[in-house]
Amino acid sequence: MKYDHKAIEKKWQDAWEKAGVFHAENNSRKPKYYALIEFPYPSGQGLHVGHPRPYTALDIIARKRRMQGYNVLYPIGWDAFGLPTENYAIKNHIHPAQVTKKNIARFKQQIKSLGISFDWSREINTTDPEYYKWTQWIFLQLFKHGLAYKKEMNVNWCTGCKCVLANEEVVEGVCERCGSPVVHKVKSQWMLKITDYAQKLIDGLDDVDYPERVKTQQKNWIGRSEGAEVDFKTTVGDTLTVYTTRPDTLFGATYMVISPEHPYIEKWKDHLENLDAVREYQAKAARKSEFERAEVAKDKTGVKLEGVSAVNPVNGKEIPIFISDYVLMTYGTGAIMAVPAHDTRDWEFARKFDLPVIEVVQGGNVEKEAFTDCATGTMVNSGFLNGLPVEKAKEAIKTYMEDKGFGHRKINYKLRDWVFARQRYWGEPIPIVHCDKCGYVPVPEDQLPVRLPEVESYEPTDDGESPLAKMTDWVNTTCPHCGGPAKRETDTMPQWAGSSWYFLRYTDPHNDKEFASKEAMKYWLPVDWYNGGMEHTTLHLLYSRFWHKFLYDIG
């Protein structure tokens, strides 16, 4: 007899589903086990081999735990907003929701045919208004707690494609795709203040069961450093503040560099004897992307400000100030102190502009090259710090500057706030209206979800606004606060929004009162085993930990 695997597997898969053998129970006295896969993005190509691999691995564990008497939660869902679907929809003039529906159906049929023991009764879909209602709700809580705010941002704007480009897409001032000039444009964007959670996100790593290398990656991404903020007086009265992790090397600071966009340049223009050269350099810098400007290997360029100098606070020496494009206004204070003896970039810059190089940590030959192996060592040429080891010198100088009042200890993070907006259609609408009188007003919670309206075309507008901006019927609304005329936010949420909390929704997926009940979360969390790709270990895990910690903090 021939074994008809297709028919027989189908028969039993249907029977399992009907009997709910893989359905987890919420009110169970059994011990719980929560196995989680990264939910897939339902692309047009269907499953690839990278999908079933983790599903199968975790399926084995889920089945074993069930046999061991555990109440197992092994759910699946769809992370379905995003650009590939949207681009496909634009090209083929189909609604992205239709594309998504079709792709999910295909994925589902393929996954089901593999017989993986997912609990299909808890299937979620980030593009379902019943799901994104809660994504919007979480955004509103962030807004109400001051963690969502709108900020003017400098963006790279392609004059040809009429869209915002990532730094990596700008090459020598032109668009990588179409070759048109790229200009800097100021755009107002929603941001999430993840930086407020920087320390908590580091501390929290001690309590999570991640592989060591994942923890290290997250720590590097957050980039905590201990240093000091130091004030340098200038010869025209203003003070330049810098952040440095090496205040112990202050005696070796022989010049300063400020960003070409630094506001002091306008303020100082009557003092500057070479204003034309400064202006010319500013114009050149404005044509470069931040990415190009920060490139370490590039030629050192800059212009010395003639007529204004800074004063090194530890020895009272006047030192020159340069503008150079590698110092960015958006990073730190827009000013740095340069210690050429112990930093390769500063050393090359000093050589080019014939500036003094003063060794302050013993050990190298700073006439030949920068001595950068200076994390430990002994201080020289440094006044009262002479003879101290680096670690002691750091403490001594910090205490000294706090006593003298020209600086203080400071902890810094590399982590930046999260740009939480896209000018595209296929994403969660941001539930905010703008009223001329009241400013940004949250949509009342009982009016959620704010649904995506039907539009004719899904392409961004010529001036780079979301296609929603053209939907005047939808955009024009009344202010929930004063009842006057107001406009809806037309940007949508970025990738990562829906996936930042989906693991909470699985615990209570049909709840229409809360994103999940406290009891359900208390019972199921934490996730016992999360199987995902290393490519998601920084952003996805960081963002979801941020939302999770925030939700925990607000109770």
Ligand SMILES: [Zn+2]
């Ligand atoms: Zn272009």
Ligand SMILES: [Zn+2]
């Ligand atoms: Zn109003």
